[in-house]
Amino acid sequence: MASDDDQAAAAFVRRFQAQVYGLALAIVRSPALAEDVAQEAFVKAWRYAGAYDSRRGRVAGWLMTITRNLAIDAIRSSRQRPTETDELITLFLARDRGDEGEASFEDVDRLRRALRELPFEQTQAVLLSVFYGLTAKEIGTLEGIPVGTVKTRVRRGLMKLRDRLEVSDE
Amino acid sequence: MSDWQQCSEVRDLIPELAAGVASGEERAEALTHLAGCPACRRELDETAAMVDDLLLLGPSKEPPPGFETSVLARLRLPRSRARRRGRVLQFAAVLVVAAMVGGGVGGGATMWATSQERELADAYERTLAVANGEYFTAREVTSGSGREVGHLFAYEGSPSWIFVTIANTPTSGRHTMQLVTKSGDERTLDECFLNAGGGSCGGEIDVPLSEILLIRLTKPGEPSLVARF
Numbered sequence: 001m002a003s004d005d006d007q008a009a010a011a012f013v014r015r016f017q018a019q020v021y022g023l024a025l026a027i028v029r030s031p032a033l034a035e036d037v038a039q040e041a042f043v044k045a046w047r048y049a050g051a052y053d054s055r056r057g058r059v060a061g062w063l064m065t066i067t068r069n070l071a072i073d074a075i076r077s078s079r080q081r082p083t084e085t086d087e088l089i090t091l092f093l094a095r096d097r098g099d100e101g102e103a104s105f106e107d108v109d110r111l112r113r114a115l116r117e118l119p120f121e122q123t124q125a126v127l128l129s130v131f132y133g134l135t136a137k138e139i140g141t142l143e144g145i146p147v148g149t150v151k152t153r154v155r156r157g158l159m160k161l162r163d164r165l166e167v168s169d170e
Numbered sequence: 171m172s173d174w175q176q177c178s179e180v181r182d183l184i185p186e187l188a189a190g191v192a193s194g195e196e197r198a199e200a201l202t203h204l205a206g207c208p209a210c211r212r213e214l215d216e217t218a219a220m221v222d223d224l225l226l227l228g229p230s231k232e233p234p235p236g237f238e239t240s241v242l243a244r245l246r247l248p249r250s251r252a253r254r255r256g257r258v259l260q261f262a263a264v265l266v267v268a269a270m271v272g273g274g275v276g277g278g279a280t281m282w283a284t285s286q287e288r289e290l291a292d293a294y295e296r297t298l299a300v301a302n303g304e305y306f307t308a309r310e311v312t313s314g315s316g317r318e319v320g321h322l323f324a325y326e327g328s329p330s331w332i333f334v335t336i337a338n339t340p341t342s343g344r345h346t347m348q349l350v351t352k353s354g355d356e357r358t359l360d361e362c363f364l365n366a367g368g369g370s371c372g373g374e375i376d377v378p379l380s381e382i383l384l385i386r387l388t389k390p391g392e393p394s395l396v397a398r399f
Contacts, residue, residue, distance in 0.1 A: 006242070006246075009241075009242055009245050010238065010242060013237075013238050013241050013242065014238060017232070017233055017237060017238060017241075018230040018231060018232050018233070019226075019228065019230050021231055021232070021233035021237065022228055022229045022230040022231035023225065023228030023229070025229075025231055026228055026229050031234070034233075035233060035234060035237060038233060038237070038241075039237070039240055039241050039244060042241045042244075042245070043241065043244050043245060046245050060226060061222035061223065061225060061226060062222075064222070064225035064226060064228060065190075065222065065225060068225055068228075069190065091229055092227050092228065092229070093227075094229065107223070108223070108226050108227060111223055111224065111226075111227065112227055115224075115227070126224070127224075129185065129186070129189045129191060130189050130221050130224045130225065131224075131225075131228070133189065133190065133191050134191065135186060135191045135192075135193075136186060151182060151185070151186075154185045154186075154189075155182070155184075155185050158185055158188075158217055158220055158221075161220055161224075162216060162217075162220055165220075
């Protein structure tokens, strides 16, 4: 890697390391495993930076998607499953220090507020799907509810979030 | 099935597609519909954007000391040799894995495939939206007896390509992948080695998908495996 690349890579890692590690830790719950996941996420993102398309969205969102995917694989291979879903929700709804990449803090805080306003069961279903990569069937098994109910909760939850954010934009 | 029914089924699946948790089989079916339905595609784009934004809600936490140094050391390792064919078909390879999961592979391979599957959800959206793609389709591959043995994915864009994955192979060994056009032209695209667990192969194509009659995998003395358009 040339020196310019070195500097760019260092800046990239510094810029996002807290977000990447924080997300990995929130999903895998083990500091050692989270560090492995976070390292791998940076390596993968840097190596496949050419696949990133700026028209698609923010770099932070792309990097977080890579991180989440790796974290999900890590917990799946260790057969770990989220069991304390209340704790999970609290973790993601807690106000953070506001470092959200290129997204403004207001954007993310607005989304967090919208998520808080959803019925608990919809928030739970959305977060288990988006962050833990659980299918409707897996969430149904975990929560002891029918698959159709889970699908409805996730879909309604996401629709409400979109509606609320669109209303806020007007 | 009517368009309305297809839209209804795909929209039911959109949250799982956007979150990257739909199965390879579900995704392959949805892709075919999405390629020709702007309304469902828009719904998926908006939902996927929402999922991306939700991921930014993850809590931030500084990693342990030495993290940055370790990452940078790994980034300095030589990259694997990039081959044009590999780069061109990077997206296609993800589809292959998705279909392998749909066809059922087990153990560690499934774990590996799962990550690729989720990347598919991400990649297909990008491909349909911005990668000069005009058309994407999936077809069944059947054996001589008509049994489904795998899937074919075809993409018309820059470049166009096809990728075949075989999960339940009735034959093994080296096969030749041939494209036959509606006007009767035949050309060889790739060699495909199938074993008991299946296999995959693919390549760039220089004809519009609308001109393809079939793709077949042939081996002397064995019935061909065929995907019809």
